[in-house]
Amino acid sequence: MITPYCRLLPYLSLTDSCHCTRYQSEVQGRLFPCGYINPGPSASIQAHQIFHFYHIFHHLAISIHPVLQGTEAGGLILIQDSVNYSGRHLKSYINTTLKRYITFPWHEYFQCVVHVLGFEASEDELKDGLDITSAQRLHFHNAYSDPLSWTRNSQFTVHQFTLEDIGTLLKQTPQAKAVTLIIDSLSWILRHHDPAVIWGAVRAVVSLLHSILHQQGTVGRIRHMATSVITVAPGTRGLGEEIFSINEDLTVTIQSKLSHPGHTGMNTEESELADPTANLTFNLRLSDTEREAKEKLALPFDFSKEKKSALLHLGPSSGRILYEPDANDDYDPEDPEDDLDF
């Protein structure tokens, strides 16, 4: 069974309240994790970029795997980027991870094949950075040089983006039981096709969508069709997410562990509050004797019951004032304010 992978699928933070982010413990049926990608600040050159999409890779594994049970799983994984944060790097990372699946032990049971429908980048650009073996496993369909058949030299045009033609493409690798189709990019196709045309006969589809290029409604429709959406955006780190960094050679290193949400969420919040008395050049802490003395101290205007009664009632031996007016004093026994009536 694929249970180990099920346990790893956590509840990820919501990027948008209208999208589903629940997870299911069963792998059969559709999973809707929603990933959140945070590359580092764009102002400076960074040696690594921080991504949070390890979970999506697991989802890919799961979507390919259930072929064994004969269930129709898989779906549309959408990578949505913006002008400042390009989603292009993600494709290479996905390619690398898919290469890793091919080396998993279940490769003997069925063949994983990756087809790339490239509209926006040429084959050389896409394969740049991959090693020879994984580059060979990728079937690249060149829709970059002539997608509208203007030069009459086209291998794949945008008008061929239909069920039958895609099926023909995929039949080029008949031995494959599980196929992943990567579309680069969906924005290109949406410029020429109505979104209703886009469907799902393929096991898993990963595609790149430049979100700002389309009307809000179009993006929303595609997002609803997708089973998971990866949004590339800047942002702060949330609780309940794992942080990974992608190194130069496209391997992934874990930088922080996942903390489970729910009852443990509160603990992490408290522990994250910094201790203000730490790391100071002077001592703000109290020793035990000092703490006792502090607690024993009676504050001057903190009236306990005994103190109040002692002040209000004058005791028998409390002082009396004896006044003897001398020649200079002007002593009039009458009270000038006697007629005041409050």
Added chain:
Amino acid sequence: MFAELNSILNTSPDSFKPGEFILVSDKHTDASFLIHHFLSFYLRAGCKVCFLGLVQSFSHYSAISQRLGVSLTQAREKGQLVFLEGLKESLGVLLQGEASKGTRAVDFLRDPSSGLRGLYDFVRDNVRGGGGGEEWGPPVLLVDDLSVVLSLGVSVGAALDFSHYCRATVCSKLQGSMVMLVRCEEEEEEEESDEGSERLLRGLIHQCSLTLQVQGLPTGYCRDIHGQVEVCWRGQCDGQQTQKKLFQYKVHDKGASFFARGTSSAVL
């Protein structure tokens, strides 16, 4: 050719990166001085230049290039420069009596919904070197400016298709370079920005490898600083990361000077 800009972009006429798509965009100001820079840069580098001058006449560019030390008439005679004078060609299309004359390049004026395929065919025919005469360097396409076709009725999708095809031909296949100028209008309402030059600009930014975004100063007009330029290298391949740098500039009679923010000679 502006020496300071060359050092910022790390290029020189002797050594520049092949296959670059440079996008120059401006907002509330005029970035055409950068087009003059690139024109003289690539002519000095000995490349075959195809220039689509859709907004100004040939004599305009020729006069300014002369001040930068490059003669456009000579380059045109030698065959190094192919100049499409959009304004002149469009007369042939717009005047009723001459419907059959004029090259196919400005066919989009007759029928805006057909897109810019004719323009692309013109580019493709002229960019492919060959012909008699000297051997020129890698081909270069300069477009000034692309956003004007939007106001002539061409859709944003058609303009993006055109730039995609130019990039596939010039940059990927022939390893040449491309420079395009896009001018953004002021946004008045949110809905308009979806269909206008903003959308074209964003689409082009996704396609290009280097952007130079020129803006006026956010604080208003200044006599000594004409504006700011944000240079952004987009990481196309995995080896590169996206880098951004911000400079301010001042345009002189014979060039432009670039300096880091706050270091204008008027201030220091």
